[in-house]
Amino acid sequence: MIDLFGLEQTPKRIHDKPEAAALLEVLKALNTHPAVAWCERMNSGAARMGGRFVRFGFKGCPDVLGQLRDGRLLGVEVKAKTGRLRPEQTIFLERIRGAGGVAFVARDLRDVLRELRPL
Secondary structure (H helix, E strand, C coil): CCCEEEEECCCCCCCCCCHHHHHHHHHHHHCCCCEEEEECCCEEEEHHHHHHHHEECCCEEEEEEECCCCCCCEEEECCCCCCCCCEEEEEEEHHHHCCCCCCECCCCHHHHHHCCCCC
16 A cells, blocks of 8 residues: 555556465565565475476465564465465464464555564
8 A cells, every 4th residue: 555645545466366466565565574584485385297296385384484583483374355274374373473473364565564563
């Protein structure tokens, strides 16, 4: 959202897939947030490579893992507007929080700003 002389405007997303567009927006917000030391996109899924089936990442791994400047683990699951967490994603985010880290679901940059505001 852009505040232009008191008029709020939400820029149009240029990506066709809502979750991919949200991921780009969330990564930009995290990479520029002063509380975030670093963050990286975690690819997960599976593919057939040659005659082998290869799995990337692990079940429940958030879309973005990182570290806050105070040393805490950061986990962010990015979802489109109507996307829902799978049970293993919910469990992993709870594990991060339970160990003192910061974990949340983000649908756009506003969620990042809201969740990291108190830090």
